[in-house]
Structures are given as C-alpha cells and as structure tokens.
Amino acid sequence: xxxxxxxxxxxxxxxxxxxxxxxxxxxxxEGPPASGKSRLSNALYMALDAKxxxxxxxxxxxxxxxxxxxxxxxxxxxxxxxxINIHFRSWYAQYIEYKxxxxxxxxxxxxxxxxxxxxxxxxxxxxxxxxxxxxYVNTSEEVRQRHLEKLKENPVLKWKAEExxxxxxxxxxxxxxxxxxxEDQLIPWTEIDFENKNEAINTMFSTIIEKLEARIEKENxxxxxxxxxxxxxxxxxxxxxxxxxxEKIEKSEYKDILPDLQxxxxxxxxxxxxxxxxxxxxxxxxxAAGKGGNIKRTRERLDPTGYTVNAISAPTDMELxxxxxxxxxxxxxxxxxxxxxxxxxxxxVLVERVEGFASQKEWTQAYDEIKDFxxxxxxxxxxxxxxxxxxxxxxxxxRFEKREDNIEKQWKITSEDWRNREKWDRYLEASEDMIKxxxxxxxxxxxxxxxxKRYARIEVLKKIISAxxxxxxxx
Amino acid sequence: xxxxxxxxxxxxxxxxxxxxxxxxxxxxxEGPPASGKSRLSNALYMALDAKxxxxxxxxxxxxxxxxxxxxxxxxxxxxxxxxINIHFRSWYAQYIEYKxxxxxxxxxxxxxxxxxxxxxxxxxxxxxxxxxxxxYVNTSEEVRQRHLEKLKENPVLKWKAEExxxxxxxxxxxxxxxxxxxEDQLIPWTEIDFENKNEAINTMFSTIIEKLEARIEKENxxxxxxxxxxxxxxxxxxxxxxxxxxEKIEKSEYKDILPDLQxxxxxxxxxxxxxxxxxxxxxxxxxAAGKGGNIKRTRERLDPTGYTVNAISAPTDMELxxxxxxxxxxxxxxxxxxxxxxxxxxxxVLVERVEGFASQKEWTQAYDEIKDFxxxxxxxxxxxxxxxxxxxxxxxxxRFEKREDNIEKQWKITSEDWRNREKWDRYLEASEDMIKxxxxxxxxxxxxxxxxKRYARIEVLKKIISAxxxxxxxx
Numbered sequence: 001x002x003x004x005x006x007x008x009x010x011x012x013x014x015x016x017x018x019x020x021x022x023x024x025x026x027x028x029x030e031g032p033p034a035s036g037k038s039r040l041s042n043a044l045y046m047a048l049d050a051k052x053x054x055x056x057x058x059x060x061x062x063x064x065x066x067x068x069x070x071x072x073x074x075x076x077x078x079x080x081x082x083x084i085n086i087h088f089r090s091w092y093a094q095y096i097e098y099k100x101x102x103x104x105x106x107x108x109x110x111x112x113x114x115x116x117x118x119x120x121x122x123x124x125x126x127x128x129x130x131x132x133x134x135x136y137v138n139t140s141e142e143v144r145q146r147h148l149e150k151l152k153e154n155p156v157l158k159w160k161a162e163e164x165x166x167x168x169x170x171x172x173x174x175x176x177x178x179x180x181x182x183e184d185q186l187i188p189w190t191e192i193d194f195e196n197k198n199e200a201i202n203t204m205f206s207t208i209i210e211k212l213e214a215r216i217e218k219e220n221x222x223x224x225x226x227x228x229x230x231x232x233x234x235x236x237x238x239x240x241x242x243x244x245x246x247e248k249i250e251k252s253e254y255k256d257i258l259p260d261l262q263x264x265x266x267x268x269x270x271x272x273x274x275x276x277x278x279x280x281x282x283x284x285x286x287x288a289a290g291k292g293g294n295i296k297r298t299r300e301r302l303d304p305t306g307y308t309v310n311a312i313s314a315p316t317d318m319e320l321x322x323x324x325x326x327x328x329x330x331x332x333x334x335x336x337x338x339x340x341x342x343x344x345x346x347x348x349v350l351v352e353r354v355e356g357f358a359s360q361k362e363w364t365q366a367y368d369e370i371k372d373f374x375x376x377x378x379x380x381x382x383x384x385x386x387x388x389x390x391x392x393x394x395x396x397x398x399r400f401e402k403r404e405d406n407i408e409k410q411w412k413i414t415s416e417d418w419r420n421r422e423k424w425d426r427y428l429e430a431s432e433d434m435i436k437x438x439x440x441x442x443x444x445x446x447x448x449x450x451x452x453k454r455y456a457r458i459e460v461l462k463k464i465i466s467a468x469x470x471x472x473x474x475x
Numbered sequence: 476x477x478x479x480x481x482x483x484x485x486x487x488x489x490x491x492x493x494x495x496x497x498x499x500x501x502x503x504x505e506g507p508p509a510s511g512k513s514r515l516s517n518a519l520y521m522a523l524d525a526k527x528x529x530x531x532x533x534x535x536x537x538x539x540x541x542x543x544x545x546x547x548x549x550x551x552x553x554x555x556x557x558x559i560n561i562h563f564r565s566w567y568a569q570y571i572e573y574k575x576x577x578x579x580x581x582x583x584x585x586x587x588x589x590x591x592x593x594x595x596x597x598x599x600x601x602x603x604x605x606x607x608x609x610x611y612v613n614t615s616e617e618v619r620q621r622h623l624e625k626l627k628e629n630p631v632l633k634w635k636a637e638e639x640x641x642x643x644x645x646x647x648x649x650x651x652x653x654x655x656x657x658e659d660q661l662i663p664w665t666e667i668d669f670e671n672k673n674e675a676i677n678t679m680f681s682t683i684i685e686k687l688e689a690r691i692e693k694e695n696x697x698x699x700x701x702x703x704x705x706x707x708x709x710x711x712x713x714x715x716x717x718x719x720x721x722e723k724i725e726k727s728e729y730k731d732i733l734p735d736l737q738x739x740x741x742x743x744x745x746x747x748x749x750x751x752x753x754x755x756x757x758x759x760x761x762x763a764a765g766k767g768g769n770i771k772r773t774r775e776r777l778d779p780t781g782y783t784v785n786a787i788s789a790p791t792d793m794e795l796x797x798x799x800x801x802x803x804x805x806x807x808x809x810x811x812x813x814x815x816x817x818x819x820x821x822x823x824v825l826v827e828r829v830e831g832f833a834s835q836k837e838w839t840q841a842y843d844e845i846k847d848f849x850x851x852x853x854x855x856x857x858x859x860x861x862x863x864x865x866x867x868x869x870x871x872x873x874r875f876e877k878r879e880d881n882i883e884k885q886w887k888i889t890s891e892d893w894r895n896r897e898k899w900d901r902y903l904e905a906s907e908d909m910i911k912x913x914x915x916x917x918x919x920x921x922x923x924x925x926x927x928k929r930y931a932r933i934e935v936l937k938k939i940i941s942a943x944x945x946x947x948x949x950x
Contacts, residue, residue: 009883012886016886038778038779038780041779041780042774042775042777042778042779045779045784046771046774046775049786050767050784050785050786050817051786051788054783055779055780055783055784057779057780057781059780062538062539063537063538063539064537064538064539064540065539086779088779088780154742156742156745156746157742157745159745159749160745267629267631267632270631270632270634270635271631274634292525296521299517299521300517300521302517303513303517304513304516304517304520304530304532304561304563305513305516305530305532305534305563306532308529308530309520309525309530310525311524311525311526313526316792316793317791317792317793318791318792318793342525408484411487411491
C-alpha cells in the first residue's frame with residue numbers, strides 16, 4: 001500500500017483551516033518501544049506546516065523537572081491558538097514511568113490522584129476549545145520483535161535496540177496503557193496497528209482529517225452565544241460583614257510583633273526549602289486594599305533566591321492566545337520555593353466576569369477548572385493559601401484621594417481604578433461567589449479585614465506561619 | 476545609616492520611565508558567599524515594580540542545562556523591551572563554576588574562548604539598546620566571617636552557613652572575579668562593600684539611578700538617524716554565476732542515490748546523538764528556491780524525537796520586543812540533536828535590510844553579531860552548516876506560475892512573493908554581502924545551484940554527511 005497523496009493534501013488543507021480559525025490542536029502518540037511510532041510521527045510531522053507545528057518528545061523526567069508539578073512540562077508546551085502540537089509520548093508515558101520507578105519527589109499523594117489530574121487536564125482542554133486527538137500504536141509483539149531484530153543488524157543502531165529492550169523490561173508500559181485505552185475516557189483513543197507502515201499512516205491521517213473537519217463544521221454551524229455575566233440587582237453580602245472598628249492594631253504593638261514574625265517567616269522559608277515543599281500564596285482584593293504592601297512585609301526578610309513575586313496585569317497577546325491558566329501554570333514555584341501572586345488566576349471569575357471579557361459559560365466553568373488546577377498542584381506537594389484583602393467603600397475612597405494628593409504615589413492611581421470603583425457591588429458579588437465556590441480544604445481562602453493595614457499584615461503573616469508549621473510538623 | 480526613602484522613590488520613578496521608554500535593563504549582582512548580596516538584591520527586588528521586574532537566581536548548571544550552549548540560560552531569560560532583570564549571579568558565576576569543576580559537556584574548546592563569548596554577548600546587548608549594570612559585592616573577609624558566624628547560631632539556618640563554607644573551599648570564585656572586575660571590560664563593574672547594609676543599599680540605588688538617568692537623557696537628546704539601506708545601482712553578482720545547465724541530475728540516478736544518502740543521514744543522526752554533538756542546519760535562498768522540499772528529503776528517514784524544524788515567518792509582538800537573535804537562540808537544538816532552520820537569523824541582513832525594517836546601523840553591525848553568535852554555539856560544541864539555495868529569475872517565475880496553476884499548491888504563493896520578486900536585485904546584493912561577510916571556517920556557507928531541485932537535494936545531503944563524518948572521525 002502506498003501513502004495516499006490525496007490524504008496528505010487534505011491533511012494540509014484541514015490544518016491550514018484550523019490554523020486560520022485559531023483552533024489549537026494536540027495530537028498525542030503513545031505506543032510501546034519498537035511499535036513504529038517514530039516513523040508514524042515523522043510522517044505526520046513532515047505533512048504538517050512547520051510554521052505552526054511543534055514536535056514535542058517527552059523524555060524521561062530528570063533533575064530539575066522533578067522539582068515542578070507533575071503536569072508542568074505539558075503546561076509549558078501548551079499550543080497557542082491555531083498551533084499544532086505532536087506529543088510523542090505524553091503525560092501517560094510520564095505517569096507510567098513515575099509510577100513504575102516509584103518517583104515521589106513531586107508526587108505527594110497516591111498515583112490514583114495523579115491519574116485523575118490527567119483526566120481533569122484533558123477535560124479542561126476540551127472545554128476550552130482545544131482539539132485533543134489521542135493515538136495508541138498497538139502493534140503486535142511479533143512485528144515489534146521484527147523491528148528490533150532489524151535494528152540490531154545495523155552496528156550504528158544496535159545500541160538503540162538495546163535501549164528499547166531495557167525499557168521493555170523496566171516498565172510495565174503496555175499493560176498500563178492498555179488499561180487507559182480501554183477506560184471510558186472523555187477523549188477516546190484511536191488504536192493503530194503498524195504491521196503495514198503506509199496503511200498505518202493513512203489511517204492516522206484520515207482519522208485526523210475526519211475529526212478536524214467535524215470540529216470545523218461544528219464551529220461554523222453552532223453560533224457561540226456570548227451571554228455576559230448576570231448580577232444580583234440589589235446584592236447583599238454575607239461574607240464581608242465584619243466590624244472594621246474592631247480589627248485594628250496599635251502602631252507600637254505592630255512595631256513590636258512584626259520583626260519577630262518576619263524572622264519566623266525567614267525560618268519557614270528555609271525549612272520549606274529543606275523539605276522541598278513549594279508554597280503558593282495568592283492575594284486578591286479590592287483596589288487599594290493593600291496587597292502590595294502586605295506582600296512586601298512578608299517578603300522583607302526572605303532570601304530572594306527562593307521566592308518570586310508575580311504581579312499580574314492585563315494579559316499580553318501571547319497570553320491571550322493561550323488557555324487562561326497558562327500564564328499562571330508556567331509561573332508556579334519549584335519545590336522548596338515560594339511564589340507570591342499579587343492577583344492571580346482568579347481574574348477569570350473577577351475582572352473577566354465583571355467586565356464581560358469571559359462569557360457566562362467560561363467563567364462559570366472556571367470555578368471547577370480552578371479547583372482542579374489547585375488540586376493538581378497540591379497533589380504534587382504544594383501548600384496553597386489564598387487571601388482576600390477586604391476594605392470598605394469609604395476607606396477605598398480615602399486611599400484613592402490620598403494617592404492623588406501625594407506626588408510620590410500618583411502613579412499608583414489611574415482612571416481605571418475610578419471606573420472599577422463604580423462597579424463596586426459587582427466586584428463584591430463576584431468576590432463572594434468566588435470565595436464560596438473555591439474555598440477547599442486543600443487551598444482555603446482567608447478573608448482579611450484590611451481597613452487597618454497593620455492588622456491585615458500581621459494577620460496574613462500569622463496565617464502563613466501557622467499553616468506552614470502544621471505542614472512541617474508532619475514531615 | 477538609614478535607607479534613603481528619597482532614593483527609593485527616585486529609583487521607582489526612573490525605572491517607570493525606562494519601562495515606558497521600552498529600554499530593557501539587566502542588573503547583575505555577583506559576590507562571594509556571605510558577602511551580603513542576597514540582602515542587597517532583596518532590597519532592590521522590593522524597590523522595583525514586580526509587574527516588569529524578574530529576579531533570576533542562577534543556580535548551578537545541572538542535567539539538561541549542560542545539553543545546551545553555555546549562554547543558553549541567559550538567552551532564555553533575556554528581558555523584553557521595558558523589563559528589568561535582576562541577575563543574582565550571572566554568566567560570570569557560571570563560568571567560574573564550569574571552569575573550576577572542569578565541566579566540558581557543552582564546552583568544546585578552552586575556557587578562554589568562553590570568556591570571550593561572554594564579552595561579545597555584553598557588547599551585543601549594549602549595541603542593541605540593553606542597559607547592563609554590573610555590581611560586585613566586595614565585602615571584607617572579616618565581615619563575611621561575621622555573617623557566617625551569625626548564621627551558624629541559628630539552628631534552622633546552620634546548614635546554609637555550611638553550604639557557604641563548602642562553596643568557599645570548592646571554588647576559586649573570589650580570585651577569578653577579582654580578575655574580571657579589574658579587567659578592562661566594555662561595561663565596567665561597580666564595587667559595593669556590605670560592611671554597612673544601608674549604606675550599601677544606598678550606593679547601589681544611587682548608582683542605578685545615575686546610570687539610568689544618563690541613558691534617558693541621551694535617548695531624549697540624541698535623535699537616532701534611521702537611514703535605510705543603500706544598494707548598488709547596477710549590481711553585478713560575483714558569487715551567483717554558475718551555469719545552471721551543468722548542475723543537473725537525472726531522475727533515474729536521483730532515485731538510485733537518494734535512499735542510500737537518507738539512510739546514511741539516519742546513521743549520522745544516531746552517531747551525533749551518541750557523541751552528544753548538536754547539528755545546526757541553516758537554509759536561506761530566494762523564494763521558491765526549494766528550501767522546504769530540500770529539508771524534507773534530508774529529514775525523511777530521521778528519528779523525529781531527535782530533530783526540530785524551525786520554519787521562520789514574521790516575528791510576533793513578543794519576538795519584536797526582544798533582541799532579534801532571541802527567537803533563534805532559544806530554539807537551538809540540545810546536544811546530540813539536529814535543528815533545521817528554514818530561514819534564520821540571517822533575516823536581519825536580508826529581508827530586514829531590503830525592506831528597511833532594520834536601520835543601516837543595525838544590519839551593518841549584525842554581521843559581526845551573527846558571527847559572534849555562531850562562534851559561541853561552536854564553542855559549545857555545535858556543528859553549523861549554512862546553505863544558500865540559489866535559482867535564476869526565470870526559473871523562479873516558472874515556479875511561481877506553476878504554483879498558481881496548481882490548486883493543491885496555491886496556498887504556497889502570495890502577493891508578497893510577487894512583491895519580493897520585484898526587488899530581486901536588492902535581495903541578490905544583500906545575499907551576496909551576507910555570504911561574503913559571514914562565511915567562516917567554523918560556520919561555512921555553501922551556495923547550492925537550485926534550478927534543478929534533485930541536484931540541490933543530493934548536494935546538500937552529501938555536504939551534511941561529509942562534514943559530519945569529518946567531525947565524527949575526530950571523536
């Protein structure tokens with residue numbers, strides 16, 4: 001059987017269309033050693049336009065890889081709108097390697113949880129417009145043996161055959177993969193037999209063409225309703241009801257406590273480092289609630305080589321062309337490090353909801369996506385704390401006016417801040433929904449009354465220290 | 476002495492200006508262990524706006540790092556226009572670590588060459604508008620000893636003191652750095668004594684303010700002349716003068732030779748992989764000269780997990796905000812891999828020159844920058860081959876028309892191709908200048924007559940194979 005040139009042309013056509021329509025495509029190719037998956041992948045790689053195609057060979061995780069969450073490498077490589085990734089081996093191969101080799105360095109819980117993270121990851125891609133195609137090259141043992149023998153005949157390639165055989169002995173890859181392929185997954189597998197090379201290539205090409213054409217058809221016929229967020233007409237808060245007058249701390253007391261807490265925080269940093277535990281600190285809150293100053297007090301005595309501050313502003317073009325979690329997922333601190341997020345992925349359900357940048361469907365499904373995302377970080381060993389700095393509307397006004405009057409702080413206040421203030425109730429409602437829907441035991445929210453900045457700073461430091469000490473006790 | 480709040484404010488002001496003016500800033504902080512450089516760096520990190528500041532701690536190179544060129548990690552982290560990098564340790568620390576530890580994995584030549592690459596790198600940054608500031612924290616042995624003793628008193632931090640002491644014994648850091656600091660470098664070092672912490676911070680802040688203000692002043696008073704390229708009125712080529720009629724190969728002969736050469740190429744790939752030699756293949760040439768098809772024949776039998784094809788189109792916003800070499804430097808194949816570049820960094824002296832995207836100053840200085848860049852890749856062990864596929868103007872016309880007539884190939888031809896064709900002579904002159912100025916013994920150009928595609932494919936394959944075999948013989 002010949003390679004069908006008409007199929008090759010159609011594949012080029014359909015992927016030029018998905019490129020123009022800005023549909024991101026991920027093609028996963030798994031298969032045991034010597035099954036023929038590299039020849040198959042090469043035929044695919046050659047047929048696609050290199051301008052928007054990336055070939056990503058997942059090599060075994062080593063060294064620095066192990067200091068990041070399990071899914072990190074795949075987040076890093078997520079295709080942007082219109083691009084195509086060929087994943088030669090994927091999170092499945094990595095999962096099996098980890099499990100069989102008993103790697104626990106960035107896996108804090110049992111492997112069942114990681115397998116669930118993988119399915120959540122695929123669901124999230126699917127629900128956000130990613131076209132994910134999964135192929136399993138299921139070639140008979142006999143044919144694979146033939147491939148191996150042929151490799152061995154060539155003195156230059158002999159070592160590769162030996163490597164294959166070693167891998168076969170080491171890992172239970174086939175059996176584990178078979179379970180995955182037979183499982184009832186949201187995105188099903190297409191099995192391909194490589195007994196006849198060209199037939200295998202034709203099968204793969206026509207499967208991709210068919211699925212992408214169906215997607216394009218659907219895109220063209222199903223108009224996407226862009227309902228913008230609904231809000232309660234007269235919203236009354238349940239969560240933000242503290243008596244700010246009581247949540248105060250005197251300056252003298254503050255000056256007394258702060259240095260000790262900061263030193264304690266420094267010790268926590270080094271102990272987390274020694275135990276390779278990553279700490280993720282998320283700060284949300286109204287404009288002028290004091291997030292930056294709060295973070296500043298916490299980081300003041302820290303070793304800067306062990307933490308990063310991610311101050312989030314509007315996404316760049318490149319970030320907009322990716323999944324909304326991408327810019328955050330690629331900034332997660334590695335094990336033993338601390339990552340501050342001054343605003344975060346919660347922008348999806350706050351500013352994007354209020355301003356209508358995300359559709360109702362998008363921000364509604366984001367609650368679960370964010371919970372799954374945070375869970376996957378915890379499954380890889382992270383400690384997550386989330387702070388919502390609250391202040392009342394009068395106090396915000398005072399701070400805005402103070403900023404405008406002070407020449408050294410004028411840059412901090414823009415017309416956008418004033419516009420946001422007009423939507424105070426909507427931000428409040430969005431914040432309350434967010435906290436109610438994403439407060440979990442593995443990544444809890446702490447609402448911090450922030451009318452008194454000193455009080456808020458001390459509170460946050462205390463909460464971080466006590467949560468970390470609890471975790472470190474168990475180590 | 477107190478930290479000067481006025482200085483902190485001024486530092487904020489001046490960096491908001493460099494941000495708005497899109498000046499990229501790199502602040503390098505070197506210093507021996509326990510010299511106080513982390514406290515100094517933290518003060519700086521805290522004083523700058525996290526929205527455009529990155530803190531980059533250069534950890535020792537391990538594992539996968541060693542499979543990339545020496546400067547790779549710094550290329551990866553290059554700040555984009557308007558951003559600020561704080562480099563806590565830099566290429567200097569990495570150089571000393573490599574040298575003292577005797578790392579040769581991605582250093583093919585002697586260390587003197589690497590030291591020269593570092594200076595070339597800084598010169599290139601400087602000449603392309605990067606503001607590079609270098610600090611050496613030069614604290615007396617006595618004060619450092621005091622810091623160490625204090626660390627040791629704290630049971631949680633004791634291990635850090637021990638790590639410091641180990642490093643002190645291992646590396647000859649201080650002596651080597653002293654040589655660098657005293658050297659006559661294009662960008663001089665500022666030495667800072669940390670005996671008094673706040674004085675050190677004030678010194679650093681005022682140095683940065685002074686240098687950035689001078690830069691802003693210069694930017695505002697010196698208009699940049701944007702002279703666009705000059706070309707010879709009646710250009711006559713010296714290089715592209717072959718008799719195309721002679722450079723031909725019959726179809727039957729082609730079908731005979733090609734499969735063997737492709738298999739040979741596959742063997743070369745595996746041998747390069749075994750010897751961890753990276754191979755960089757650059758393809759330039761007129762539109763429709765057959766670059767894509769040529770690359771296709773070379774990669775046809777290769778293992779796709781060991782090569783990448785970089786098909787270069789117009790830069791994205793993110794790429795435009797970086798140094799013009801950035802998008803290429805971050806796509807260099809790792810050791811043992813092959814990187815195809817279908818068009819390349821030579822765009823700077825071809826399309827950017829002809830279309831006036833680069834000023835005369837910019838493309839003129841690019842010849843040396845490109846040579847230095849390629850040299851640094853070779854110094855890290857790479858083999859580089861550059862092919863210029865040539866064809867004559869009539870043959871190009873034939874191919875353009877053929878593409879327009881063939882429904883399956885229409886997407887390959889755009890109005891831009893026709894516009895480029897009108898500038899044939901200018902592209903020819905730019906190409907000839909390029910080849911004359913960047914043909915080196917470590918990264919030679921091969922001009923390939925391409926009127927006959929079969930001939931060109933065979934020629935390129937033969938050249939790659941013979942160059943690689945020569946290198947592999949010496950291994």
